[in-house]
Amino acid sequence: MRVILAEDSALLREGLVRLLVELGHEVLAAVPTATELVTAVRDAVDVDVVISDIRMPPDGTDDGLRACVALRAQHPGLPCILLSQHTERAYAEELLASGTGGVGYLLKDRVTDIDAFERAIVTVAAGGTVLDPELAARLVTRAPDPLGALTPRERDVLALMAEGRSNAGIQDALVVSAGAVEKHVSSIFAKLGLTPAADDHRRVLAVITYLTA
Template structure:
């Protein structure tokens, strides 16, 4: 797997390069700003792009704006946003095309190397990985429909939004696959969404609901 990194923090970018190299992942280029990212992607055609939200010159939203632009130009390009911040507007826009291959992780919550590498590979393979705090931020102000979910259904929804499979959710919550399947069916029914067993597609369906609030169906 070949990766391009956009990160202005030299220590962090160097650390990422060493870490990925030790796991057999080739870092094709490391760039410190958004303008260099587009050129690096065009030159190296990576399997995955890792980008910080805030890059020079203004350190506001250049990184994630560049990620959105890359996805608009090539929806099949896997992109992982790795940041200290949750940019809600651009996070939704990044997810809007529904084609998968998207991740959004917070730097200070990436603590396990093995899980981080697994997340990278999941995104590169077309899956979706979302930090729980990102999901929480996306839910703010969008309670319609979600209020009908039980506490356990909310837990399952959050884990679905992080890209976990039914089996992984069952292991995390210590319940059977059948119980998870039932919870997911209830979630889709209450949110008025068609059930789907397709990995990242169901994640994106939930996030699309959160981005396009609909009133609950009449009783």
């Protein structure tokens, strides 16, 4: 398999490269940021599978996920495996919604099971779907929590909104870009079903939902 890898931890990135090579795969590129991931895929030829961490630079939030979703929009069916330290239903749902098949979501701990990791790569590259067992259980059991669809970072943003912080204040508190804050706020509104309305203040309604959840 011809693989492109994105992981911001130099130690883990090097370890994954060595593992992939030992398994007989060709690593076309191993990059530390989501921006470089997009560039690497653009410049590569015949990529069989992309393996990416979710939380990566430049914003340190869900950049890896957003990069994979964008890449699959540009290259329909591009096989992508996301790696994460935590199981987040919202991340998985967004990845699954990016096209049919060719997707995987694994906990980083699963990579230590080399046989399972190799099977996941082969399955996803062939157009299949692989979900971490822990995540699959969460997808089956949907919680009634109105904030359940929010990512951890979106919850952080909403909590700061509840403290009365402006977008600029949230940007400073989380040390992220203004664009990242705007994207998170828009995503929060969408996931809470708060559509634009002349008589409603979506920011206030979002905070009320947070405080009463």
